[in-house]
Amino acid sequence: MGSAQHNLQSEPVLQMEHINCEEVLDFECPICFQPLETPIRTQCGHVFCQECHVRNFHANDGKCPQCRNHTSYTEQRALDIQGQMMTKQANCRGCDTQVCLIDMRAHTQTCSKYLEEYGPALDAHTPPQPTPASYSTVETTGWTFTCPFCQDTNYDVEGLITHCNTHHSLDNRRVVCPICASMPWGDPNYYSRNFLTHLSRRHQFDYEQFVDFSQDEELMLQNTIFNSFQDFPQIPF
Structure with missing residues (x-):
């Protein structure tokens, strides 16, 4: 009994740190714009989701999408990044709930307020299905927009x-x-x-x-x- 209590007391307790929305960007994949999932670090030092890296490797002749250097199909796991994501929390951009970064992707996939604002994440395995839309011809000349706040015009x-x-x-x-x-x-x-x-x-x-x-x-x-x-x-x- 005493030994069991000693082992329980000696288990390390993770110290959680809350970070702001700008710091969260350091833990997002530049390819899918979602919290990193099974992060890997390329030979050139950039960090991506493992699945995103594999897709990019096939699509772009093995070149890094950020610096165009050659990468390896099998890159090293970024265990330091994954470890940090287990000890950092941030607010969901949709519902403002505080969530651990390692769980943020799963949370946003079911958060109705997040999905209302940003839509579903790109699926790593299945191409996105077309949404109902009217594919009418659009004039592509001009391409200027009006500010919805002040109605100022002619912005690209x-x-x-x-x-x-x-x-x-x-x-x-x-x-x-x-x-x-x-x-x-x-x-x-x-x-x-x-x-x-x-x-x-x-x-x-x-x-x-x-x-x-x-x-x-x-x-x-x-x-x-x-x-x-x-x-x-x-x-x-």
């Missing part, structure tokens, strides 16, 4: 992000994303619950360069993650 995607973050960072009104609303699948009546976060995370590429209107939005986002960096100049080895 990058300009709209800069404008809103500069002039409306404290505005919590629910507004319609003008970029999403202009797409064939867009719902002009959908009001984003957190527009600034949606804008900065969802619209990190230029639709005019990468959109294929024969594809569903989620499928295009997945393809863009893998293909957009092809336009970048290659780094000499």
Whole structure:
């Protein structure tokens, strides 16, 4: 009995640390934009989900999507990162519940408020299925948008992000994303619950360069993650 009590008392207790939303980004995969799952570290020092790395390896000739250096199909597990995720907590972006980072991905997959704002995560195994949409022809000339807060006009995607973050960072009104609303699948009546976060995370590429209107939005986002960096100049080895 005494021995059992001694063993119980000697077990290490994890000290949990709460981190803010900016620090959480250090533990998100640059490919799927979700909390890292089975993180690996490439030879060039970048960290991805193991499954995301495997998909990227096949899609991009084994080159790292961040620096274009060659990687190995089997990279080393980033056990230090995984260990940190077991001791750090953050608030869910949807429901604001405090969740351990190692459990955050599972939580967001079932959090109704998170799914309402950001939609389901890209599935690592199954291509996203098309969502109901009207795939009508869209004029791709111009590509300027109006700020939903102040109605200022003629912003491209990058300009709209800069404008809103500069002039409306404290505005919590629910507004319609003008970029999403202009797409064939867009719902002009959908009001984003957190527009600034949606804008900065969802619209990190230029639709005019990468959109294929024969594809569903989620499928295009997945393809863009893998293909957009092809336009970048290659780094000499």
